[in-house]
Amino acid sequence: MNAPAWNRRDQQRRERLSRAASLSGLNGRLVATAAAVPLLEAVLQPGDRVCLEGNNQKQADFLAQALTQVDPQRVHDLHMVQSVLALPEHLDVFDSGIAKRLDFSFSGPQGARLAKLVGSGGIEIGAIHTYLELFARYFVDLTPKVALVAAHAADRQGNLYTGPNTEDTPAIVEATAFSGGIVIAQVNEIVDVLPRIDIPADWVDFVVQAPRPNLIEPLFTRDPAQISEIQVLMAMMAIKGIYAEYGVQRLNHGIGFDTAAIELLLPTYGESLGLKGQICKHWALNPHPALIPAIEAGWVESVHSFGSELGMEDYIRARSDVFFTGADGSLRSNRAFCQAAGHYACDLFIGSTLQIDLQGNSSTATLGRIAGFGGAPNMGADARGRRHASPAWLKAGEQARAGRQGAAGTPRGQKLVVQMVETFREHMQPAFVERLDAWTLQEQARMDLPPIMIYGEDVTHILTEEGIANLLLCRSDEEREQAIRGVAGYTAVGLARDARMVENLRDRGVIKRPIDLGIDSRDATRNLLAARSMRDLVRASGGLYSPPKRFRNW
Amino acid sequence: MNAPAWNRRDQQRRERLSRAASLSGLNGRLVATAAAVPLLEAVLQPGDRVCLEGNNQKQADFLAQALTQVDPQRVHDLHMVQSVLALPEHLDVFDSGIAKRLDFSFSGPQGARLAKLVGSGGIEIGAIHTYLELFARYFVDLTPKVALVAAHAADRQGNLYTGPNTEDTPAIVEATAFSGGIVIAQVNEIVDVLPRIDIPADWVDFVVQAPRPNLIEPLFTRDPAQISEIQVLMAMMAIKGIYAEYGVQRLNHGIGFDTAAIELLLPTYGESLGLKGQICKHWALNPHPALIPAIEAGWVESVHSFGSELGMEDYIRARSDVFFTGADGSLRSNRAFCQAAGHYACDLFIGSTLQIDLQGNSSTATLGRIAGFGGAPNMGADARGRRHASPAWLKAGEQARAGRQGAAGTPRGQKLVVQMVETFREHMQPAFVERLDAWTLQEQARMDLPPIMIYGEDVTHILTEEGIANLLLCRSDEEREQAIRGVAGYTAVGLARDARMVENLRDRGVIKRPIDLGIDSRDATRNLLAARSMRDLVRASGGLYSPPKRFRNW
Known part of the structure; x- marks a missing residue:
């Protein structure tokens, strides 16, 4: 009888339960x-x-x-x-x-x-x-x-x-x-x-x-009052230069004011471009309050969520056609399935980062901090097991493979992975660097690899206030580097660009400035935002959205 | 009051339920x-x-x-x-x-x-x-x-x-x-x-x-009596040339006699190489009967399963340390989680295919059939969102990236994806072809892309009876083509090899013959199989495995 040796887990479990039973x-x-x-x-x-x-x-x-x-x-x-x-x-x-x-x-x-x-x-x-x-x-x-x-x-x-x-x-x-x-x-x-x-x-x-309700953090609430006009401009470029360009219908947005600006421009700027029903129909996304105006305007067919967002309970219940809810009317979130959705069923991931290098590698890791990346690596990577086609995925794949030979030239789709950053972040730290802090962090923490959030090989577009660099169209390391420098503005990386090569990339459509997209920067005002304050969001929801206290500034 | 317009799904649901209620x-x-x-x-x-x-x-x-x-x-x-x-x-x-x-x-x-x-x-x-x-x-x-x-x-x-x-x-x-x-x-x-x-x-x-129990197919049962000595030889190469070489501890096996042979060689050939505890500890795998001898010999720490396998019920119950089981003792399978495990928590996928082309693209799609691929694309693709390291994954990544520049040279791990095929399959059809049937099938069925199961960009090794081609080490389309031709045996593709270049690849370790691995083909006999029949598997299980009738040939 050697059976017990194969059921040690069960035996240990019984021992633990029996110790507990005597309490x-x-x-x-x-x-x-x-x-x-x-x-x-x-x-x-x-x-x-x-x-x-x-x-x-x-x-x-x-x-x-x-x-x-x-x-x-x-x-x-x-x-x-x-x-x-x-x-x-x-x-x-x-x-x-x-x-x-x-x-x-x-x-x-x-x-x-x-x-x-x-x-x-x-x-x-x-x-x-x-x-x-x-x-x-x-x-x-x-x-x-x-x-x-x-x-x-x-x-x-x-x-x-x-x-x-x-x-x-x-x-x-x-x-x-x-x-x-x-x-x-x-x-x-x-x-x-x-x-x-x-x-x-x-x-x-x-x-x-528990003696008190479990802690829940309203991580995805962004006060529209804090969205800048530069962010409005970048959001216009995202909508016209990427979402419309590829016909992106299924997507995920990262946390942040940059993507909140996109959400708030759909029913205004997006509407004016005639894009309703053409883009942004299906989302793998927490119930972002900033999405309320787009939902109310009929842009959104479905939202599946990783988690919920405090204050959105009544709104979700009243918009059960859009959100995944139970028969009781409350949201069903599930991070595992929503990450699978973000990986395999979305055509685009767009998020922000703190540093981007000349290869396009990006990271939020900075010196003295070990932060990790949550869901970004999963959604910000090409899902190479994917086999179903969509126009956005096919077009990205074609751009990446045109003219290539051998295994790299075999036709295949590709996920759009967009890094959206202002060239300078807080305290005038440049977002573009020659060398990621991740390399130093690797040495400090003796990691096997540098903590890169999204690899240059997986990024398809870098979007700054200066323009969009389409890395899918680059055909050499040098072109990629100049495409990145070409949207890096007045950072040291941007200033070191080869101006002639950058203009050549612009002629080829690898780099697009706002003007190349038919966007007049003077139009990029906060007036374009479908909601300009928390109060506007509440109003847009018909009073159903009830923001946590700290966001109630009226 | 436009509220009802946002709860159409719920309303439709009630209508459907009320129609049913009157039955x-x-x-x-x-x-x-x-x-x-x-x-x-x-x-x-x-x-x-x-x-x-x-x-x-x-x-x-x-x-x-x-x-x-x-x-x-x-x-x-x-x-x-x-x-x-x-x-x-x-x-x-x-x-x-x-x-x-x-x-x-x-x-x-x-x-x-x-x-x-x-x-x-x-x-x-x-x-x-x-x-x-x-x-x-x-x-x-x-x-x-x-x-x-x-x-x-x-x-x-x-x-x-x-x-x-x-x-x-x-x-x-x-x-x-x-x-x-x-x-x-x-x-x-x-x-x-x-x-x-x-x-x-x-x-x-x-x-x-239902008037009768639901149908369940014992898809993963392979009678060891049908394993050939060529398959034994290939399994020896897999164990010594890939599993041991990279230290593969977490893996998935496809369906088939090729991988069943590997499972049956672990407690014999694997043991003789001193590999117990070094490789094959954690599996994302259905409860393959062919794994019983390795489990009994103490090789296997855990198996998480997509589904179950008929006849394995009592064995699983008696080996609950190894399988995921409920408090009632029966297996808990879950295809979604097991596919996530195969994608993100395994270092190696090994499976078979019907056709491989000169770029390394492989497919089981053949003319006149639209078959699909099940889980293979998900597990047979590099999981580019993965961020945790293991020796196997790091080594594969280093081999792929050594000497490369730019984004492609940024250090990163890589999943081992092995295609294991005899150079000729049934009816002397060559497994290696200049052009996949998938291309014709694409035209016939008007698909957006050819139905490729695993892309050449994701395959790391091709293993045939002639040897192992390590595509990670190839540095050009030409090298990759010759590495593939170099293990394609007497197929037309194999015969068209550039003999000198193939020998050069062999000198560099890109191609390894059995003899290069220290394997004497004469040792590759069925005597090495830990079970040579269904009856042996039952015996190895201590009588706990109860094969479906059609497999009871004694």
Whole structure:
């Protein structure tokens, strides 16, 4: 009988559950708030791989805090796998020795502290991932032993309602529950009947009522009042020079004022160009408030979302033709499926970056910070497994391959990947550099590769206030370099251009200035924005959008 | 009040449900077998987009049959979106006008009939997709209005147990249920208590008990008795020349005897090379019976599966440390997550093909058949969004980029994509051709692009009985062509090689013959196989594996 040797996971699971069963404060799957720390001490073992739900928006913050309070003598050297490091507690566990190793995707607000911890040897980093890549590894070699997740509500059987901010939860729970792991959920409330069941109780071991609602960050809200006229100009170029040029119907927008400007120009500038119904019909996108005017004007057929956005609940419910919602009327988001959609079902990704080099490599990594990239590498890469055609994808592929021979000349489509930046960012830091900080960061943090967000090989267009560089049309490293210099404005990189070669690229349509696109820069005023303030957005929504307090400036 | 205009989907859903409610044979969500056709006639409308669950293995065959029986006067011009066309019924609906348009991934057994239907104008093909790409479009622009799925069992509330063959069901149901669509499931049985709940009743509208269990095809069973000594030789080269060379720990195998031979050589030849624990630890793979000896010998740490395999149920239950299983002990498969795993968490994909051209493009498309490619394009493409490193991935990337300049020289890892073919396939058809049939097929079926399965740009190695061509090391179209000719044996393509250039490539290690790898072809005998028959596999499993009848030849 060697059967037990093949069911160690199941046996360990039973042992953990039986240790938990002896705790006070348990009632079936329901765990009293005060029992959270003892529960973690009962189920966790040193060296465990633990997935703490730290999302882009939703945080299992109560469980994160509870984890900092376990006895490091009993629970230590954990291997944390989580999408986002957002809270101080996410790093506190490394200071105290409770955790030791980390695999993650994004660490925005904790990036500087993370870099220090790495420098002092207080943390081992496995790798930085794009979200879908991290989820994929949950099913291969980073499977969690224990998952600590957040849901909106549970019923008394332990069924979960994740509601609008479902985000990463299904991927985490599935990987853990079906590998002999243990799933613990914090919930805001326990109710008799859930609006809908999102995760069956069979997949959940423990439900803890948190003392306060889980933290959710309104990450995708951009106040139109802060959009500049340069951003309006760039948005006009994006719409006319790229979206209309390729007939882009399915797309994803990154976070930021640049893309918010595009969203707000669709019903005004886009309408004036007769583009309604021709572009921007299907989106893989969180429910951006800046998209409200375009939705109201009938531009948008569908939006599938990674997560939700605070204040958009009533609007989403009232626009269920556009958003993915449950029979209860609330949003269904799902980061895994939306990243798959962004990868395989979109023709264009457009986002911003902090630095671009002469090869077109771009990165948001800067010295002294280890930030990661979230979803950008997944959506900002050519999806080479894609086999269905669309006009935008075919045209990009044709431009990239025209005149090429051999394997590189075999006809194939290509995703449009646009980097949209002003030539100078905050504090007059140039967006164009000879050498990315990523190279220095690689040395500092002893990484295998420089932390490049989007590779030059995958970028198709660089858009600045000076114009659009279409890298698909470049046929040599030298042309690519001059195309980039040619839209780099008054940065050192831009000033070092070969003026004659740049003019030649312009003649060939590789570089297009606003005037080449028939855009008069004087028309680029804030008056073109379909909403110029938060109040305008609320008004456009018919009062259905209810912005979080900090955005209520009227 | 223009609110209703934004909730048309919800309103239509209510209308459909209310038409269904007036049928006899309904009891809550449960629908009598005889009411299946009337139910479809009640909920379907002309032009609807319908996802019929046709998987690689599991088929919603009863609902497929019911769909052929609806009145074409009432239900016509449907747009079918489904992974696999496996059953005659899947095309019958086009003959009768019930359906008109098709988006799909794979049509193996129906490929020839499909080509005829296209030729006669009896069907419009939207596109051929790789699985994950099709699922992605379910959330963007191919969202189903009605989904017809198969589950193993339901309880009286309508909760579903999909069991080992979960496959595509979660992706289909999620896309449909959260977009105002209608989900109808056929089940083999209705029980009081399910072994586990896989899909909550909230996501399901109707459950029909089918008169017989749904069809499941044991697609991944290969009888070791049919493995040839040439395949043994090729498997030795794969293990020593690629897996060991790169230290491949995470991988996917395609279907076929070539890769079954590799699986069966791990505990014998692989063991003799001291590779246990060094390679092949984590798999994105269906539960291949041929993997049993390697599992028993302790090679395999984890297997995540797209679907299950008939006869492996008891073995999986007894080896739950290796497979993803639920608390009830049965397998949890999930094609969407396993394809994500194959794309982002594996270092190597190895599969076979029917034709390879001089650019390295390969395809299983042949004249008179429209077959599609299933998961191969997704797993057989470089995942350019990937950001975590592994030794195998770094080494492949270094080989591809050494000495290159500009964007193409920026350091980056690369996935190993291996095409493993004998130089001649059945009926002495050469596997190497000057021109793929895909080009003619493109003209015949008026496709936007030739149906190429894996592009030459993504293939890293071609392995034949003559040797391994490492395309990563080629630096020009000419080198690539000669590297391919150099392993193409006595095919016309192989005979036309430039012998001197091929020897030069061999000196540089671009081409490796068995002897260059220290492999003596005389050692390549069937004695090296850890199991030489189905009976051996059963024995290796300790009697836990129970092959389907047709494979029981002892």
